[in-house]
Amino acid sequence: MSFITGAGLTPYGKQPDKNTLDLMSEAAASALADAQLERADIDGLVCGYSTTMPHLMLSTVFAEHFGLNPAYAHAIQLGGATGFAMAMLAHHLVDSRVADNVLVVAGENRLTGQTRDSAIQTLAQVGHPVYEVPLGATIPAYYGLLASRYMTEYGTTESDLAELAVLMRKHACMHPGAQFRTPITVDAVLESKPIASPLKLLDCCPVSDGGAAFVVRRVPGNGHAVRIRGTGQSHTHQHISAAPSLTQFAAGASVAKALGAAGAELGDVNYAAIYDSFTITLTILLEEIGLAPRGGAGRQAREGHYDHDGPLPLNTHGGLLSYGHCGVGGAMAHLVEAQRQLTNRAQNRQAGNATLALLHGDGGVLSSHVSLVLERVA
Amino acid sequence: MNPLDWTNDGDGITYQCCRQCDSRWYFQRGFCPRCGSSNPTTLQASGIGMVHARTLVSRAPTEEWKAHSPYLIVMIDADEGFHLMAHGSMELQIGTRARARFIALAGRKIPYFEKFQ
Numbered sequence: 001m002s003f004i005t006g007a008g009l010t011p012y013g014k015q016p017d018k019n020t021l022d023l024m025s026e027a028a029a030s031a032l033a034d035a036q037l038e039r040a041d042i043d044g045l046v047c048g049y050s051t052t053m054p055h056l057m058l059s060t061v062f063a064e065h066f067g068l069n070p071a072y073a074h075a076i077q078l079g080g081a082t083g084f085a086m087a088m089l090a091h092h093l094v095d096s097r098v099a100d101n102v103l104v105v106a107g108e109n110r111l112t113g114q115t116r117d118s119a120i121q122t123l124a125q126v127g128h129p130v131y132e133v134p135l136g137a138t139i140p141a142y143y144g145l146l147a148s149r150y151m152t153e154y155g156t157t158e159s160d161l162a163e164l165a166v167l168m169r170k171h172a173c174m175h176p177g178a179q180f181r182t183p184i185t186v187d188a189v190l191e192s193k194p195i196a197s198p199l200k201l202l203d204c205c206p207v208s209d210g211g212a213a214f215v216v217r218r219v220p221g222n223g224h225a226v227r228i229r230g231t232g233q234s235h236t237h238q239h240i241s242a243a244p245s246l247t248q249f250a251a252g253a254s255v256a257k258a259l260g261a262a263g264a265e266l267g268d269v270n271y272a273a274i275y276d277s278f279t280i281t282l283t284i285l286l287e288e289i290g291l292a293p294r295g296g297a298g299r300q301a302r303e304g305h306y307d308h309d310g311p312l313p314l315n316t317h318g319g320l321l322s323y324g325h326c327g328v329g330g331a332m333a334h335l336v337e338a339q340r341q342l343t344n345r346a347q348n349r350q351a352g353n354a355t356l357a358l359l360h361g362d363g364g365v366l367s368s369h370v371s372l373v374l375e376r377v378a
Numbered sequence: 379m380n381p382l383d384w385t386n387d388g389d390g391i392t393y394q395c396c397r398q399c400d401s402r403w404y405f406q407r408g409f410c411p412r413c414g415s416s417n418p419t420t421l422q423a424s425g426i427g428m429v430h431a432r433t434l435v436s437r438a439p440t441e442e443w444k445a446h447s448p449y450l451i452v453m454i455d456a457d458e459g460f461h462l463m464a465h466g467s468m469e470l471q472i473g474t475r476a477r478a479r480f481i482a483l484a485g486r487k488i489p490y491f492e493k494f495q
Contacts (some may be wrong), residue, residue, distance in 0.1 A: 128405065134486055136451075137439075138435065138438075148472060149430060194436040195437045196451075242461075
């Protein structure tokens with residue numbers, strides 16, 4: 001049994017005067033306040049990585065900087081899946097009594113701490129250094145490849161993909177911390193700059209500065225607790241050239257494990273937080289998990305299915321596509337928003353009946369999958 | 379003679395095959411990733427296959443690649459039963475039969491697929 005008892009999130013976008021440790025500290029302080037805990041209460045620390053501050057021991061660098069003396073600490077790396085993998089680890093750490101109060105934190109000045117070319121080249125390294133990266137491939141190119149195949153098999157159109165970008169922007173317009181808060185249309189997405197076909201600029205998440213943190217405890221405490229009911233992972237490959245399929249991934253298996261651990265059914269889920277690095281990522285994940293029919297995610301978005309007051313509110317903060325993506329913190333923003341929803345504090349974005357949330361993240365090129373089931377505490 | 383391998387500046391594509399379980403794969407290593415048998419065979423591929431996926435890259439990662447953009451990156455379903463990433467001519471569509479030749483681009487040798495009847 002474990003609870004997320006507090007969460008903190010900075011605004012995402014340009015924060016030129018803040019470095020990795022500044023953004024991590026800001027988010028961590030906010031999470032402690034939300035959990036009503038002091039630094040001295042924290043006996044476990046799990047953090048991610050920062051491409052602008054590569055370090056062998058980021059967790060102890062942060063512990064020293066922020067003023068923690070944990071009994072357990074380390075950093076983990078699983079690409080975009082890192083945030084939810086850290087939540088899963090913290091859950092097991094408190095459940096197995098290794099620690100009582102685990103702080104999970106990430107932050108990065110990914111936007112202003114390096115040039116855009118540098119960010120693109122660093123991220124492309126999830127590709128194979130001998131067989132893929134030397135071809136001038138980029139992350140959008142890897143996703144463009146699987147998008148072309150998926151769309152051919154399931155009939156998804158570029159307009160269907162665009163609907164998800166429009167939806168995420170609509171949600172971001174309701175969150176003061178989001179990087180992009182100007183509404184967009186399907187036509188604007190279709191007419192945006194080509195990046196790696198079929199993906200255009202507005203099908204791709206931005207690069208952002210930002211930080212996110214949360215506290216995982218064995219007891220709900222006096223903060224704002226949600227229960228971690230189940231967790232799961234599944235991994236099939238690292239490189240797209242070695243993927244067993246470009247249309248079937250491990251999202252379904254990962255979610256099945258998390259739901260099994262939670263003793264819940266997919267139909268019980270009434271809030272969804274799904275990784276959306278690209279519109280095709282969100283499309284494939286929604287459809288493989290079974291939250292949308294194959295080829296139907298775009299249509300459902302257009303029909304209001306995923307609106308904050310719809311049947312299955314989705315990424316109500318605006319997701320990676322419009323709240324922003326600062327690396328490890330990217331998916332953690334989905335978790336922070338889920339915690340806000342499940343504790344009835346999402347203000348103008350509050351979903352009517354968010355009691356059971358499914359969170360799913362992926363790392364690499366739909367390579368690594370982590371799923372969480374979170375539940376409102378009565 | 380060792381098979382020609384574009385990753386080693388040769389005009390060819392290699393793949394590996396397990397002597398025990400007949401598994402086939404692209405990324406070279408000294409054992410079979412399926413059954414663990416050592417000493418797999420390294421073979422020369424025909425360079426012929428079908429286009430499995432395609433993407434036209436307009437936003438290149440480096441100055442060197444920007445000089446060549448847009449360029450088509452394809453995933454090829456090789457006749458020998460493995461996938462590989464390569465460049466290709468613009469007319470390639472999913473399902474097109476294609477054959478590789480080897481060209482110098484952005485300072486290195488790469489496989490470049492063209493339509494093949």
